Amino acid sequence: MLADLIDVLARSGRALVTWQAWRTAEPNAGSPWLERLTVFHRLAYGDDLVRRAGPVPVAPAGPPAPTPAAPRLAGAPKRLSASAWQAMVDCPYRFFARHGLGLGEAEEVAEGMEKADYGERVHEILRRFHADHPVLSASPREVLLADLEATTEAAFRGRERDDYLALAWRQRWLGHLPAYLDWALAREASGRRWRESETRFEKEWPLPGGGAVTLYGRLDRIDDGPAGPELLDYKTQNRSVLRSRLKVAGEDVQLPFYGLLAGAAEAGLVALDDDRVELVALPRPLAEASAEEGARLAATLAALAAGAPLPAHGAPETCRRCEMRGLCRRP
Numbered sequence: 001m002l003a004d005l006i007d008v009l010a011r012s013g014r015a016l017v018t019w020q021a022w023r024t025a026e027p028n029a030g031s032p033w034l035e036r037l038t039v040f041h042r043l044a045y046g047d048d049l050v051r052r053a054g055p056v057p058v059a060p061a062g063p064p065a066p067t068p069a070a071p072r073l074a075g076a077p078k079r080l081s082a083s084a085w086q087a088m089v090d091c092p093y094r095f096f097a098r099h100g101l102g103l104g105e106a107e108e109v110a111e112g113m114e115k116a117d118y119g120e121r122v123h124e125i126l127r128r129f130h131a132d133h134p135v136l137s138a139s140p141r142e143v144l145l146a147d148l149e150a151t152t153e154a155a156f157r158g159r160e161r162d163d164y165l166a167l168a169w170r171q172r173w174l175g176h177l178p179a180y181l182d183w184a185l186a187r188e189a190s191g192r193r194w195r196e197s198e199t200r201f202e203k204e205w206p207l208p209g210g211g212a213v214t215l216y217g218r219l220d221r222i223d224d225g226p227a228g229p230e231l232l233d234y235k236t237q238n239r240s241v242l243r244s245r246l247k248v249a250g251e252d253v254q255l256p257f258y259g260l261l262a263g264a265a266e267a268g269l270v271a272l273d274d275d276r277v278e279l280v281a282l283p284r285p286l287a288e289a290s291a292e293e294g295a296r297l298a299a300t301l302a303a304l305a306a307g308a309p310l311p312a313h314g315a316p317e318t319c320r321r322c323e324m325r326g327l328c329r330r331p
Contacts, residue, residue, distance in 0.1 A: 002033060021052070077301070079214045082257040085297060089253055091314030097324040100310075118169040119236045121155045122272065123220060125173070126180075126234065127197040128155075130221075136188050141181065148177050176272060183270075183277035192223045192230065201261040205294065208302040217261055221270075228265030231258050231286070232279070239271035242280040249289065250296070255282050259290030260297075 009015055019030045029035065042048040077084070077099065088095040098104040128151050133139055139147075156170040188194075202216045221232040233254065235242055245252045246269070255267040268281040282289060304310075312328045319325055 005033060077213065077304075079216060080297075080301075081215075082217050082254050085257055086253050088300065089251075090318045091312060091322065092310035093312035093328055094314060094318070094322055094324050096310040097327055103324065103327070115236065117159075118173070119234075121159075121169075122173055122236060123198065123234055125151050125155050126221070130194045130197055134194055136185055136194075141185070144185075145177060145181055148181065149174065152177070176277065179275065179277045180272065183279075187223075187279075192225045195222045195224050195229070197221045201258075203261050205260065205298065207298050207305070209305075211305070213297075213301055215257070215261055217258060219258055219262060222262065222264065225266060229262060231255065231262060231264045231267040232270050233258070233268075234270050234272055236273050237271060238274045239278045239280055242269045242271050245269070246280060246283055249284065250292070253293055255286065256289040256293035257297075259286045260294050 017030075017034060019034075020028050022028055038048040038050055084095070084099065087098060125148070129148050132147065132151075133144060136144060152170065152173055156166050159166040197220060198218060199222060200216070200218045202214055204212045205215050206212045219231055220234045223230045223232060246255075255269070258264075259267055264286060266281065267286045268279045271278050271280055314322060322328070
């Protein structure tokens with residue numbers, strides 16, 4: 001990144017860099033790279049390059065938050081994933097901006113391994129491990145642990161050559177392996193048996209008044225349980241965070257949405273980032289939650305097809321991490 005900055009400055013006849021000089025009544029320093037540049041310039045030319053602005057005028061009140069109509073989406077979407085449906089539930093305007101206006105953020109090239117990349121590797125490790133050991137009790141625990149460690153080493157090895165942060169992520173996951181194995185063996189002993197992992201599903205969901213939407217997704221894991229298939233979704237988060245996600249019915253749509261796809265009997269989130277691995281189960285019957293979610297989804301998409309607006313009504317937590325907050329201008 002420093003090389004890129006130098007290259008941009010060297011190729012530009014003039015460059016303007018701005019930053020927020022104050023944050024919560026405290027001075028906010030600029031980048032260390034820019035500090036270095038200003039110190040050099042002051043020593044060499046007696047000018048530190050900084051042009052401090054005067055008082056910032058108060059901007060006049062902007063227009064009210066927009067509520068675009070659904071025709072900009074050309075009717076209801078034809079295909080819908082769990083994440084897209086979650087975006088619509090969280091804030092309809094955010095969904096419109098992403099999918100109607102096509103303003104979804106482009107993926108950035110990560111210079112260091114990030115948590116999302118770590119999570120993808122953990123998913124792949126567990127897929128390989130359970131595919132190699134569909135019945136865990138058929139092998140001694142020390143053999144299972146050694147194989148899980150070897151699968152982990154192989155999954156991170158290629159990335160560690162280019163990114164030293166991958167080593168820290170690998171060590172983090174290795175520390176959770178005994179706890180994961182304890183949980184997996186106990187789950188099998190309770191009558192659950194791994195069936196498949198990373199399975200893709202698609203299903204046509206009918207809409208009122210005719211037509212249908214294709215629901216699709218990839219399920220982390222499906223087990224055979226005493227009451228039928230059980231859906232599990234791995235999360236590299238702790239159990240308290242996951243419990244809060246499922247506390248209010250209808251706020252987190254992932255498990256009920258997956259229930260529509262796979263028709264399972266039970267579902268839960270597997271907390272992989274604690275001292276012990278734990279299943280955080282959906283607090284009500286999956287069939288009931290999925291039926292309600294399916295009805296809400298069908299009614300919402302039918303309303304979109306009829307031209308219902310998509311207002312901005314995200315909760316404060318949603319707004320804080322929304323990439324469309326500058327466009328939305330919601331107070």
